[in-house]
Structures are given as structure tokens and as C-alpha cells.
Amino acid sequence: MSRGDQTGVNNAPIGVFDSGIGGLTILKALNSVLPREHFIYVADGARAPYGSKDIDTVRHYALQITDFLLNCGVKLIVIACTTASSVAADAVRQRAGKVPVFEVITQGTQAVFDVLPCELKCVKKGDDPPRAARIALLGTKLTVESGVYRKHVTEYAIRHYLREPIFIEQSCPRFVSLVDDGVWNGPLADRVAKRYLNDVRAFKPDVVILGCTHYPVLSESIRKALEPNVHLTDSALYIARMVEKTLRNENMMREGRDEGRLMFLSSDAPDTFREHASRFLDRDVDIVHHVDLESLERNLLPIICSYYEEPPMEDNSVDAP
Secondary structure, three states: OOHHHHHHHHOOOEEEEEOOOOOHHHHHHHHHHOOOOOEEEEEOHHHOOOOOOOHHHHHHHHHHHHHHHHHOOOOEEEEOOHHHHHHHHHHHHHHHOOOOEEEHHHHHHHHHHHHOOHHHOOOOOOOOOOOOOEEEEEEOHHHHHHOHHHHHHHHHHHHOOOOOOEEEEEEOHHHHHHHHOOOOOOHHHHHHHHHHHHHHHHHOOOEEEEEOOOHHHHHHHHHHOOOOOOEEEOOHHHHHHHHHHHHHHOOOOOOOOOOOOEEEEEOOOHHHHHHHHHHHHOOOOOOEEEOOOOOOOOOOHHHHHHHOOOOOOOOOOOOOO
8 A cells, every 4th residue: 555545545434424413422432532533423413322223134234335335435334323342343344344343232232341340350260250240221122122132251261260241221212302302401301210220229230331422421310210329331432442543553543643634424404413412512613414314415525535635745855956
């Protein structure tokens, strides 16, 4: 690869997508850890929620967005949607080819064991494993039915010589609509959380997996509905750190020293998304482009490419006399 080609890859944006605004929890962490990187965020609100749809439909949506991001020239893709991660991650990786793909399940599993009380994960040589951890998964209907979190967490425990965790899994479909409607806390959010989490509270979990990227936005109401010492997991920072590590190891970090740019694309009402994104990211979001993902709008591609164009580097070399 020539120096010019490598520079083009380094300065290319990172693609992030979700069914709505929940993935902004991931984008916020990515932008905090990698402030000089460019990002394209795709919110597929027009077809949300993903969690109530069938596997083939969600996989189709995820591949459509992947194709769109690849046409935009992204250097890395983050699936910031747990439902899409649970049923479409392998298909997205295959479609993306050499472009690295990250999803929330793998890092979400790591987060479980990082917050797990020490006495449940420290095994001394010759000792019996400690008691089994009690894990609660909160997720969309499709994520819960996929069993992917149970599989990953159980495999991780067995690899580390721990007892197989005891699970309770709870689908919380109204959580997504609350977040997308801007109801992030208050009496209504508290009532919905309490209704969903009565059985989870009685289960007395050690760790509660927030198995949808929308759910951390409701963490205040979720905590109120549970015992005070329960640990909640959030995969956002774990993903951001892994993306940073990959960019460094692969020599793909952006070369500019100025702050990176964020571009927002929404398949639903751009004004509504802009309002929520500004509130969540604590920054002004001036422009949100509407995109028709069914037709893979190519008229946006020149706009996107020009938005991320780097100014030519000054040639400070001096010709020999």
C-alpha cells in the first residue's frame, strides 16, 4: 500500500449504526476515547424497533446499512445495536470483508465479568469454584430469544473455570419506545421499569446486563427498580477501547490533530433525531441528513465524501540547488 493509500484509509470515517438513538451511548464513548476520528452515525428509526422483528428482517436491515457504510468508504464498522449484533454480526463481518467490525455482545460479555464481585470470579489453585453467579439479562424480544448473551457468558465462565451462571432473561420492549420518545427518567419511566423488573428484583442478581444500547439511558429508573447493590453493565466504553486498540495496532489512526467530524444520517424524522442527539451528546447537532436505506440513496455519497475530505498537506520540502 502506498503512503497516499494509507493516509486515505487513516483519515476515513468510522461507521456506527443502530435502529435509533440508543447507539448514541456507543458513539459518545467512541468520540470521548477517539476525539480526532471522523464518524458517520446511521439511525434507522423508520424501521425501529428491531427487537420485535424476525431474524431475517433484522439481518436484511443490517446488511443494507453495512453496504451503505462501505460505499461511504468507512475504515471500521461498529454495530451499536444489540439486536442486530445478536443475529447479524457474522453476516455483517462477511459482507464487510477486510473492514473490521465490532459489536456489543462480545464487549458486553467482558463487562459482566469485570463488574462481577471478586469472590465469584477468583479461583485459587486446588480450590472449588465459587458459587454460580446470578445474571439477569434485560433485552429486546429478539435478543432474549436468540440466547446469544447466555451462550457467550456461559462459555466465558467455563473457560475461566467458574460455575455455569444462573440466568433470568427479561424482554423490555417499552424501554426502546421510551428512549426514542425522549422519556429518559421520571414517573413514567419509573413505573415501566418497576413493572418489567419485579421478577428480576426477586431473583436477586449479582449483575444485570443492559442488553440493548437504549437501556443505559434509562439506568436511573432501572436502578430504582432493583436492589441497591446490583451491578449494571454497559458495553460502550469497552467497545471504544477495543476500537482504539485495533486502530493503533493496525496503524489506522487518523493523522489530523484537529477534532474529528460527526455526520448523522436518519431514516426517520431528522428534526426529532437532532433534538434527541443534541440532548444526549451534550453538544449541538446542526444537521441530520435523511437517508432512504431501502433505496440506498447514492445522491448522499458525494456529500459524505466531501464532508470528510482532508485539506492537502503542505509540502515543506526544499528542492536541492
